[in-house]
Amino acid sequence: MxxxxxxxxxxxxxxxxxxxxxxxxxxxxxxxxxxxxxxxxxxxxxxxxxxxxxxxxxxxxxxxxxxxxxxxxxxxxxxxxxxxxxxxxxxxxxDLPPADQTVRVIGQQWAWTFEHPGPDGKLDTADDIVKVNELHIQKDTLYHYKLEARDVLHNFSVPVFRLKQDAIPGRVITGWFEATMAGEWDIQCAEICGIGHGLMGARIHIETADQHAAWMAAESPLSLAAYAPAQK
Amino acid sequence: MAAAALLALAAALPPGPARADELERGEALFDLCSQCHGSQGQGSKLALAPAIAGLKQWYAERQLHNFKSGIRGKNPDDVAGLRMHPMSLSLKDDADITAVAAYVASLSASQPASTLEGGDAAKGAALYAVCGACHGPDGNGIQQMNAPRLVHTNDWYLLSALEKYKAGVRGSNPKNANAIMMRGMAAQLADQQAMLDVIAHIETLARR
CATH class of the missing domain: 1.10.287 (Helix Hairpins)
Known part of the structure; x- marks a missing residue:
């Protein structure tokens, strides 16, 4: 319904x-x-x-x-x-099913920072892609998220996933999701976190494998570094 | 063609005096800003919100546009900027931005209390020679150089801004040419001591 x-x-x-x-x-x-x-x-x-x-x-x-x-x-x-x-x-x-990919989600007043693995598929490496208020994931891929808060309580809410998870300063909370359809939808904070709480929105971009590979190739810092000298 | 040229000329001209209804609208909108910047725009270090009272309208407008478009305030390490980006989204159109900027400009500016120690104003005076070329010898800013005032600004905010520029937290967005220029300028300050020195000199300008 x-x-x-x-x-x-x-x-x-x-x-x-x-x-x-x-x-x-x-x-x-x-x-x-x-x-x-x-x-x-x-x-x-x-x-x-x-x-x-x-x-x-x-x-x-x-x-x-x-x-x-x-x-x-x-x-x-x-x-x-x-x-x-x-x-x-x-x-x-x-239950925490084995992950295909892991993303880091950081809430702070009043924005979401998303750290995506680059082409190497691993977090905390040089090719990570860091975006503010933009989460890019691949359809039919099981993701673990590592949820953190930098200042006060937040809540990572993705209505199309029916996902809501508190983000608590000092803790790293692991959860999972697997998207079943491509598209672009809202992410919101679902825990009152200050005067800007109502404006703490972001977008989730669920992409097909080809779209996601193209996005990674365009956004990875290593790709950008390789591209930069050609601009001189 | 002539009409288009006139419109372009009108857009390039500095904004005229704020109208009463514009100020009234700006005051209403400022209620949200005041939660962090204070009811008189005096700023709050706790909220990472600098003093904005008396800020020139053109500069306030430009920064609000930058925040709203994400040119500024979308770096993951810019904690204060990440707070301002969503706040700017609450201003629904250009008229709102103009109104609140006009109201901010109408507030009386005063020199905030010093919070930093260890700066040598005499050494800072020499370093300021470069800054003064754009921000003016008196630190009041020069619109033609796209440079805002430095006096009547919290010392902690100046230090924070210089550190962000030097680290590339500000001034790394290719769409923000003025910030990119400031990043280059901040790189000329060798270390935090040099920043404290130049800020100490700016504070002497405010007392003149």
Whole structure:
């Protein structure tokens, strides 16, 4: 349902959407049922001439079941929600599949810095590509991200991935994602981080293998260094 | 053709006096700026925001355009610049930029308190001869040279700016010719002591 409004562009986006849908329909069902019952009771037992109001203590067995039965049914719904939530939580947050590539994501007031591996595929080498507010990744490639914060709490949020992860100063948090479609979408900070929080946006560029290789060739510092003498 | 030439000439002319409605709009927009730069534009070291009160309108406008377009403030090592880039995005069009720059220019400038020690103003005077060619002998800036004022600017900000230029944190974007020029100028200052010396001299200019 959510994908009608925000595309699902990661391998786990649909699992998270399923959880949202499950919670929406179960909670929605109970909301409709309780609202219906509430209004039915209001109309059925409305004020009438000659009928005195009664005080109900709720201690009789047939009165208690109005509480007990819905309570047990809600608990059954909770079990469903918890089961699927734990499965999704494990897959997205606790399991760390082997990475094809790793990027470093640094949040600071009020910008995102992305350190991409260059053509050698490794971080912290001379060909790394550092970009502010631009994350370039390759479709169908599993990425680990190393998330850091330089000043205060931030939150790395990529809505099309259904990904949100706090960035905490002093910690390096590792997570993963794998994009399933090419395109360009928003990245945002989802943790109040100061006066510029609302403007701390960036863009994610999901590219095909050819597009990504071309981007790396154009942006790698080593490529630029090789290109520079020719300009003289 | 003649109309185009007139328009180009009009664009090249310095901006005229700010209108009252422009200042009113600028004051409203400045509310966001004041969160870091202070209600009177006096600056705050804690927020890495320099004093901007009385900054010339042409310079404030240019820097806001530079921040907004990403020519300035998008280097990962420029912490203060990375804060200003998103702030500039809150100004929706050129009219907003002009209005807030006009308001900043209308604020009364004063010399911020010194925070640095160890600078030798006499040695700095000799080093300043190069700076003065563009920024003026009195440090008030020369628009024709695209050089802003240096007086009425926080000493910590001047040091930070010189260090950034020297390290290439500022002045490495090929679209920002003025900053590239400043990078070359900062490279002529041998070390931090030379920077402190020239800043000490600039502070004496403000007291004259």
């Amino acid at each position: 959510i994908e009608y409004y925000v595309v699902a562009a990661s391998t786990y986006a649909k699992d998270i959407d399923f959880l949202f849908d499950l919670i929406f329909w179960l909670v929605g069902l109970w909301f409709m049922a309780t609202s219906g019952l509430f209004f039915w009771l209001i109309i059925r037992f409305r004020k009438r001439e000659g009928v005195p109001a009664q005080y109900i203590s709720g201690e009789k067995k047939d009165e208690k079941r109005w509480i007990h039965l819905p309570h047990y049914l809600v608990l059954v719904c909770d079990v469903f929600i918890i089961y699927f939530a734990v499965v999704v939580w494990y897959d997205v947050k606790q």
